[in-house]
Amino acid sequence: MADTIRVAMAGLGIAGRIVLPWFNRTPGVELAAVADTRPPALEPFRARGLRTFDSVDAMCRSADVDVIWIATPNERHMEHVIMAADNGKHVVCEKPMALNLPQAQAMIEAVERNNVKYVQRSKVFDPPVRKMREVVASGQLGRVIQINSWNYRGWLVNNTFLSTELDTERGGGLTYRQGPHQLDIVRSIGGGLVNSVRATTGRWSQDFDTEGNYAVFLEFEDGTPALVSNNAYGYFDTGELTWGIGEGGPQVPVELLYEGKYRQMRPLDPKEKYALPRYAGPADQGTQAGLGExxxxxxxxxxxxVSCERGDVRQSENGLYIYTDDGRSEIPCEPVAGPRNEVAELFAAVTENRPSVVDAHWGMATLEVILAIRQSSAERRDVTLEHQVPFVGLWT
Amino acid sequence: MADTIRVAMAGLGIAGRIVLPWFNRTPGVELAAVADTRPPALEPFRARGLRTFDSVDAMCRSADVDVIWIATPNERHMEHVIMAADNGKHVVCEKPMALNLPQAQAMIEAVERNNVKYVQRSKVFDPPVRKMREVVASGQLGRVIQINSWNYRGWLVNNTFLSTELDTERGGGLTYRQGPHQLDIVRSIGGGLVNSVRATTGRWSQDFDTEGNYAVFLEFEDGTPALVSNNAYGYFDTGELTWGIGEGGPQVPVELLYEGKYRQMRPLDPKEKYALPRYAGPADQGTQAGLGExxxxxxxxxxxxVSCERGDVRQSENGLYIYTDDGRSEIPCEPVAGPRNEVAELFAAVTENRPSVVDAHWGMATLEVILAIRQSSAERRDVTLEHQVPFVGLWT
Structure with a gap:
């Protein structure tokens, strides 16, 4: 393999569009091809001379691609990851990894039998999450004793969803689609090994027939508890308590978070959705998160x-606050938005021939928590987990 | 009974001292007597001409008292409530009601066979809690779908404890002593009927051998979940997110909440503790919470x-924020600190001969949750509850 790895994007929906601007900004990485079933989505790339494919299958068979970045609908992740691996390509896979554990197991087997790398797209790559994990792992505050995570944000009403994207059986809804973000954060800080889950999910939107909130108690193997809550209906927004800063890092006046504003109140059909400017415009300019907006x-x-024996940690406006017996101090944090760290991790894993920190086993373990949340809610009981893996070390 | 009810305070520790200044400020209520086993604590009252007793037993037998306010050590609540009831006195009892369910059951029986009133000292009397319950009960936002409550405050290091007050078996530690406050808030807003509890408690202080944090998932009978967290080690303080306002209502510059400050790092013996100005001074001037400090x-x-189907609710600086599809609005709230509402409720229950909104059955139900938190933590499993009662109506 050359010094440059050639990445191909499978799927030009919103997940792909967030990632695209970052490839050519990462040393050693170049965007080599894109695939989508919608010809208009491919057009701007063809016009720029990129290779375009109308199927992931054809792109996986191309000799001019090293890595397939899987940003296709959730229900097709397994098929596309296996397809890429069987063609000798490395993969990065969007969350959720898959819809169920047999799918995840089949993906692991495909990756391992073909000896390719799998990197899970994950919030563990976000600088503040890495930094919190570093502080905890350093032992300076003693062991972790409790983790609390609240997210209130109008994910359900501030996005544009097809009804298929809201169908839980097809990997839709808050638990499948946002749960992996939040659980990856909590699992990485807590060490990875979740022992049991007790949870309730809710479907309370009048407008969308899907899960829009969850409440989770989980216990790590060493007994550490975590309380994890998410609410996507768009009323109170946690940004009011975090300096108006949201998921990708953009800061807005907090008034914008609670003033009456436009809310998307129904699912769209494909024709409506893909006529919107953010989907119809040039794909790699459609979403410029972190690029100067x-x-x-x-x-x-x-x-x-994050509470430890001898102190607490939380994010500050530009870093972390560390609370100890001596009071509060602040340490800075790299203000990187977007998936640059996933790209760098993939590059390092491929060029150094080592497993990714968040590989397919990690992805399956987080998926197991997501499925346990749904099961606990349905059966109103504690669910014990069996496929957990530890968070191993820190990457560079 | 006359138009004035005569209240006697059993126990002049910190709980009693918070309450004392309020009696003579409440129409129809007068402080008639005090009891404590420590002669110096009684002296200022004797000097002012109040009746003083060196035992609760003797005070309960006095004909000049209508109500006994039980602020004695937790392990003696049962004995003193039964003693008061058997002497025909009404009672207000501090939290926790008792140490276990058989004690609570015996207290209920004593109150009922003597036909006296029992009022549980409770945060449900706090104006913002009442107001949140009112908004929820009005149905304007649809049903409650989830409640989240976080309290981070250095209860363990900002107080002065005897080692006996930290002994969990004697009703000490965070779960017994602060849990009833937080669970009363959550139970009243959620309607009262808790179905099951999954929880972990922690004993992580290097200095105090007692419970200092808990993480609780509870599910109401109708399926509504609540996540309840408390951390008393004194690092991060939730006051940073609530305008510097704390439990009693005092507001401080938020810097004071995180600057390195004096921390009490060990239990005291009785001689040390009761030599402190707050315990050695005139009892009803020792703590003036809410009285102009x-x-x-x-x-x-x-x-x-508090999340509902069509909106969220949380406290604002001086009232409540209500979030709906139309944005955020604010409604005001009465800024009352101290136990004035308990006193008024007791007065109304006695003079109108009706049960208190938070009677002994309510107290037992909250105690059951507290015990379930401890049991779930010890056995690492869901605990189902059997003694829950609904929150009935609103008082005036």
Whole structure:
């Protein structure tokens, strides 16, 4: 393999569009091709001379691609990851990894039998999450004793969803689609090994027939508890408590978070959705998160408080607050938005021939928590987990 | 009974001292007597001509008293409530009601066979809690779908404890002593009927051998979940997120909440503790919470977010924020600190001969949750409850 890895994007929906601007900004990485089933989505790339494919299958068979970035609908992740691996390509896979554990197991087997790398797209790559994990792992505050994470944000009403994207059986709804973000944060800080889950999910939107909130108690193997809450209906927004800074790092006046504003009140059909400017415009200019739109900070995924034996940690406006017997101090944090760290991790894993910190086993473990949340809610009981893996070390 | 009810205070520790200044400020109520086993604590009252007793037993037998306010050590609540009831006195009992369910059951029986009133000292009397319950009960936002409550405050290091007051088996520690406050708030807003509890408690202080944090998932009978968290080690303080306003309603510059400050790092012996000015001074001037010490607001017990089908509710600086599809609005709240509402409720229950809104059955139900938190933590499993009662109506 050359010094440059050639990445191909499978799927030009919103997940792909967030990532695209970052490839050519990362040393050693170049965007080599894109695939989508919608010809108009491909057109701007063809016009720029990129290779375009109308199927992921054809792109996976191309000799001019090293890595397939899977940003297709959730229900097709397994098929596309296996397809890429069987063609000898490395993969980065969007969350959720898959819809169920047999799918995840099949993906692991495909990756391992083909000896390719799998990197899970994950919030563990966000600088403040990495930094919180570093502080905890350093032992300076003693062991972790409790993690609390609240996210209130109008994910359900501030996005544009097809009804298929809201169908839980097809990987839709808050638990499948946002749960992996929040649980990856909590699992990485807590060490990874979740022992049991007790949870309730809610479907309370009048407008969308899907899960819009969850409340989770989980216990790590060493007994450490975590309380994890998410609410996507768009009323109170945790940004009010985090300096107006939201998921990607953009900062807005907090008034914008609670003033009556436009809310998307129904699912769209494909024709409506893909006529919107953010989907119809040039794909890699459609979403420029982190690329100079207004003031930018480190990303916040709600409000997370990590308690240790001898102190607490939470995000500050531009870093972390550390609370000890001596009071509060602040340490800075790299203000990177977007998936640059996933790209760098993939590059390092491929060029150094080592497993990713968040590989397919990690992805399956987080998926197991997501499925346990749904099961606990349905059966109103504690669910014990069996496929957990530890968070191993820190990457560079 | 006359138009005035004569209240006698059993126990002149910190709980009693918070209450004392309020009796003579409440129409129809007068402080008639006090009891304590420590002669110096009684002296200032004797000097003012009040009746003083060196035992609760003797005070309960006095004909000049209508109500006994039980603020004795937790392990003696049962004995003193039964003693008061058997002497025909009404009672107000501090939290926790008792140490276990058989004690609570015996207290209920004593109250009922003597046909006296029992009022549980409770945060449900705090104006913002009442107001949140009112908004929820009005149905304007649809049903409650989730309640989240976080309290981070250095209860363990900002108080002065005897080692006996930290012994969990004697009703000490965070779960017994602060849990009833937080669970009363959550139960009243959620309707009262808790179905099950999954929880972990922690004993992580290097200095105090007692419970200092808990993480609780509870589910109401109708399926509504609540996540309830408390951390008393004194690092991060939720006051940073609530305008510097704390439990009793006093507001301080938020810097005071996180600057390195004096921390009490060990239990005291009785001689040390009762030599402190706050215990050695005139009892009803020792604690003047809510009586003009600096700027005062409605009380905050950490940060509570109530989510309903069509909106969220949380406390604002001086009232409540209500979030709906139309944005955020604010409604005011009475800024009362201290136990004036308990006194008024007791007065109304006695003079109108009706049960208190939070009677002994309510107290037992909250105690059951507290015990379930401890049991779930010990056995690492869901605990189902059997003694829950609904929150009935609103008082005036």
């Amino acid at each position: 207004g003031r930018h900070h480190q990303p916040f995924y709600g409000l997370t408080i | 600096g700027r005062h607001h409605q009380p905050f017990y950490g940060l509570t977010i």
